[in-house]
Amino acid sequence: xxxxxxxxxxxxxxxxxxxxxxxxxxxxxxxxxxxxxxxxxxxxxxxxxxxxxxxxxxxxxxxxxxxxxxxxxxxxxxxxxxxxxxxxxxxxxxxxxxxxxxxxxxxxxxxxxxxxxxxxxxxxxxxxxxxxxxxxxxxxxxxxxxxxxxxxxxxxxxxxxxxxxxxxxxxxxxxxxxxxxxxxxxxxxxxxxxxxxxxxxxxxxxxxxxxxxxxxxxxxxxxxxxxxxxxxxxxxxxxxxxxxxxxxxxxxxxxxxxxxxxxxxxx
Amino acid sequence: xxxxxxxxxxxxxxxxxxxxxxxxxxxxxxxxxxxxxxxxxxxxxxxxxxxxxxxxxxxxxxxxxxxxxxxxxxxxxxxxxxxxxxxxxxxxxxxxxxxxxxxxxxxxxxxxxxxxxxxxxxxxxxxxxxxxxxxxxxxxxxxxxxxxxxxxxxxxxxxxxxxxxxxxxxxxxxxxxxxxxxxxxxxxxxxxxxxxxxxxxxxxxxxxxxxxxxxxxxxxxxxxxxxxxxxxxxxxxxxxxxxxxxxxxxxxxxxxxxxxxxxxxxx
Numbered sequence: 001x002x003x004x005x006x007x008x009x010x011x012x013x014x015x016x017x018x019x020x021x022x023x024x025x026x027x028x029x030x031x032x033x034x035x036x037x038x039x040x041x042x043x044x045x046x047x048x049x050x051x052x053x054x055x056x057x058x059x060x061x062x063x064x065x066x067x068x069x070x071x072x073x074x075x076x077x078x079x080x081x082x083x084x085x086x087x088x089x090x091x092x093x094x095x096x097x098x099x100x101x102x103x104x105x106x107x108x109x110x111x112x113x114x115x116x117x118x119x120x121x122x123x124x125x126x127x128x129x130x131x132x133x134x135x136x137x138x139x140x141x142x143x144x145x146x147x148x149x150x151x152x153x154x155x156x157x158x159x160x161x162x163x164x165x166x167x168x169x170x171x172x173x174x175x176x177x178x179x180x181x182x183x184x185x186x187x188x189x190x191x192x193x194x195x196x197x198x199x200x201x202x203x204x205x206x207x208x209x210x211x212x213x214x215x216x217x218x219x220x221x222x223x224x225x226x227x228x229x230x231x232x233x234x235x236x237x238x239x240x241x242x243x244x245x246x247x248x249x250x251x252x253x254x255x256x257x258x259x260x261x262x263x264x265x266x267x
Numbered sequence: 268x269x270x271x272x273x274x275x276x277x278x279x280x281x282x283x284x285x286x287x288x289x290x291x292x293x294x295x296x297x298x299x300x301x302x303x304x305x306x307x308x309x310x311x312x313x314x315x316x317x318x319x320x321x322x323x324x325x326x327x328x329x330x331x332x333x334x335x336x337x338x339x340x341x342x343x344x345x346x347x348x349x350x351x352x353x354x355x356x357x358x359x360x361x362x363x364x365x366x367x368x369x370x371x372x373x374x375x376x377x378x379x380x381x382x383x384x385x386x387x388x389x390x391x392x393x394x395x396x397x398x399x400x401x402x403x404x405x406x407x408x409x410x411x412x413x414x415x416x417x418x419x420x421x422x423x424x425x426x427x428x429x430x431x432x433x434x435x436x437x438x439x440x441x442x443x444x445x446x447x448x449x450x451x452x453x454x455x456x457x458x459x460x461x462x463x464x465x466x467x468x469x470x471x472x473x474x475x476x477x478x479x480x481x482x483x484x485x486x487x488x489x490x491x492x493x494x495x496x497x498x499x500x501x502x503x504x505x506x507x508x509x510x511x512x513x514x515x516x517x518x519x520x521x522x523x524x525x526x527x528x529x530x531x532x533x534x
Contacts, residue, residue, distance in 0.1 A: 010319060018319070020312035028320035028410040045287035051470045052277060052285070053295035055463045057405060060422045061510050062503070064464055069471045076473060100475070105468065106507055109481045115508030119516060123523040123532070124425065127397050131445065134401035135420075138324060142409040143295040153402075155327045158391065169474040178398065196322045197331055201372065203318050204336045206343060207436040208367070214376045236329070240373055241382030243328050249386060256390040256534055265390070265532065267523055 001148065001185050004030045004193065012193040015220045027146055032191040034150025035089040037183025042094045042149065047182075054140040059132045065125070066133035066177075067100040069168045076167065083163050084179060085156035085250065093181035098157060098164070099137050101129035103173035103263060120173065126264040133177045144182060150191065154179030159251040161258050173263045192228065195220040268415065268452050271297045271460065279460040282487045294413055299458040301417025302356040304450025309361045309416065314449075321407035326399045332392070333400035333444075334367040336435045343434065350430050351446060352423035352517065360448035365424060365431070366404050368396035370440035370530060387440065393531040400444045411449060417458065421446030426518040428525050440530045459495065462487040 009029035010018045051068065059065070071077055072095070080098075081090040090096060103120045110117040119125060141151050157164055157179040164176045185191060196202075197217045214237055221236035233239045242248060260266050276296035277285045318335065326332070338344055339362070347365075348357040357363060370387045377384040386392060408418050424431055424446040431443045452458060463469075464484045481504055488503035500506045509515060527533050 006316075009323070013319060013323060018312070019315060020310070022313060022316045022414075024413065025316050025320055025410050028406055028413075029323045031323045031325065031406070033325060043287070045285070046289060048286060048466060048470075049273075049289045049292050051466055052280060053292055055466075055469060056276070056280060056296045056298045056460075058298065058300060058408075058418075058420045060420070061507070062461055062463075063507050063510060064469070067469050067471060067475070069473065069475060071473060073473055104475075105464075105479055106511060108479055109485075109504040110508030110511060112481065113502075113504045113508050115505070115512055117508060117511045119511045119513030122513070122516060122520055123526065124516065124519040125511065127394075127425075127444070127522070128422070130394050130397050131401045134398045135405045138402045138405035139295055139298070139409055141325070142406060143292050146291065146295075147289075151325075153325045153327070155395070158394075169476075171475060174475065177394070193323075194329055196329075197372075199315060199318055199322070202322060202331070202334050203315075204334060206336065206338055206340055208334070208336060208371075208438060208441065209436075210438075212372055212375055214379065218376075235380075237376040237380045238382070240328070240330050241377030241380050241384060243330060244373060244377060244384045244386045244392065245382055246386030246389070249389060249391065252391040253389055253534075255394070256532065259390065265523060267520075 002030055002032065009193060013196050014198055015195065028142065030193060031145060032193050033152040034185045034189050034191045035152050036186040036189045037092055037094055037150065038186050040184040042182060047095055050140045050143055053143040054136040057135040057139040060128045063106055065102055065106065065129035066136055067102040067105065069098045069100060071096045071098060079167055083160040084154055085159055087154065087156065089152050089181045090154060090179065094183035097180040097182065098168055098176050099133045099178050099180060100170065100174050101133050101177045103129060104171045107173055120263065121266040123265045126259065130177055137180055148184060149182055150185040150189065152181040154181065156250065158255065161255065175259065175262055195224050269297050269299065269458065276460060280463050281465055282462065295409065297460060298412060299460050300419040301452045301456050301458045302419050303453040303456045304359055304361055304417065305453050307451040309449060314362055317407045317410055320410040321403040324402040324406040327395045330373055332369055332373065332396035333403055334369040334372065336365045336367060338363045338365060346434055350427040351421050352426055354421065354423065356419050356448045357421060357446065361450035364447040364449065365435055365443050366400045366445050366447060367437065367441050368400050368444045370396060371438045374440055387530065388533040390532045393526065397444055404447055415451060416449055417452040417456065419448040421448065423517065425522065428522065442526065442529055462491050
């Protein structure tokens with residue numbers, strides 16, 4: 001499934017043709033979120049191999065500021081689904097991985113050799129842990145997709161940070177950054193490639209430009225929403241403007257204070 | 268170059284054997300940072316294809332909260348190198364990409380349709396932009412490595428955030444999260460695969476455990492430091508403990524206040 005060619009995927013992303021074709025990169029272009037899965041199992045040994053890929057991603061200063069908690073127990077999956085936006089793919093995924101920003105492991109290790117790890121209070125290390133987790137997750141995703149596995153990130157793992165921490169037994173100095181659903185796609189999975197901004201609005205040469213253009217992307221996004229029967233979404237700017245208006249925070253408005261209690265971003 | 272098999276790469280990461288072998292995932296295991304490059308060019312059309320891969324990564328709610336500024340001018344490269352830890356790979360990379368956490372584009376777009384984007388002040392959207400940038404970058408990296416290109420992330424892009432912003436012409440609501448050096452590896456590039464924590468200290472089932480063990484990883488890291496003649500680094504815990512002691516922030520101690528001025532993490 002999902003075997004668009006380089007040119008087909010490029011057309012779906014940009015509504016345009018590339019200046020040159022690199023067919024061997026097609027697999028990296030044809031990512032999409034997959035939310036319905038086939039019963040085909042993913043053996044634990046393959047998950048271990050994928051975790052090995054994740055751990056092979058770059059990590060700042062080799063500090064490895066992330067962890068994974070896999071949740072397979074159906075009752076616990078149900079609880080996570082309820083806490084994270086009631087998304088059925090959390091219930092149904094073959095594997096569910098919670099990616100954790102982790103200052104706990106390094107603080108424990110440092111403590112054993114007499115270091116107090118006081119620098120972890122800095123915002124720098126909050127960002128570093130989130131970036132480490134994301135680099136690891138995306139390498140895992142690229143590896144999984146290369147084998148035909150579908151994925152869906154769950155940003156809503158941040159909707160109820162305190163309850164998620166309780167459920168996963170997370171110690172101070174850790175929090176759930178995002179979830180990741182894994183499973184071979186169902187035969188009838190609706191998983192379209194979504195349009196993105198043209199490269200002229202994302203990739204800048206030497207200097208960030210003073211003028212950006214939204215019309216082409218808005219037009220292509222509108223056509224996509226129509227094709228998906230996403231009613232009420234007129235174009236990307238209106239849809240995204242609502243998403244960032246401060247009235248659609250789904251619990252995440254507490255993060256600054258909550259994270260400070262857990263030791264992140266205090267200074 | 269860098270064609271370790273699945274089993275060879277696993278041994279270098281973990282000092283152990285996997286429960287099963289997945290040879291087709293070898294390319295994802297054998298990442299390493301590459302800091303010296305051959306003169307072989309990377310054509311602009313290939314960089315465009317790689318940016319297309321980056322843009323094909325998942326992005327939260329399709330908000331696309333990141334951008335890239337490529338810096339090819341040698342004098343500007345020199346300035347970035349000086350600002351970002353005096354790292355020669357910044358000067359010598361075939362391409363240098365600055366990844367930008369970007370609230371500016373969406374704020375502009377929202378403004379044009381009458382939305383004020385007030386929610387972007389929340390810490391949630393600071394994290395989201397950093398995660399979006401990291402997911403995009405790592406997909407680009409996996410794609411580049413699949414073609415034999417070497418990479419090195421530059422976290423030190425955060426060492427002098429104000430000067431970097433000035434150099435790249437970054438507007439309010441944006442900042443340079445990390446840099447990325449790209450180039451085909453030099454024949455004599457010293458780019459070893461580094462050891463990582465065993466999976467039992469990183470991948471947890473259902474619950475984060477109360478006991479973690481550092482000895483195996485410290486022992487393997489020590490052997491690695493010896494092999495690389497990294498004097499003064501006794502083991503991972505001591506090396507990493509120093510890195511997070513608060514006295515080695517290299518300018519990044521200002522990030523919380525500086526980011527708030529730029530519109531990030533205000534509430």
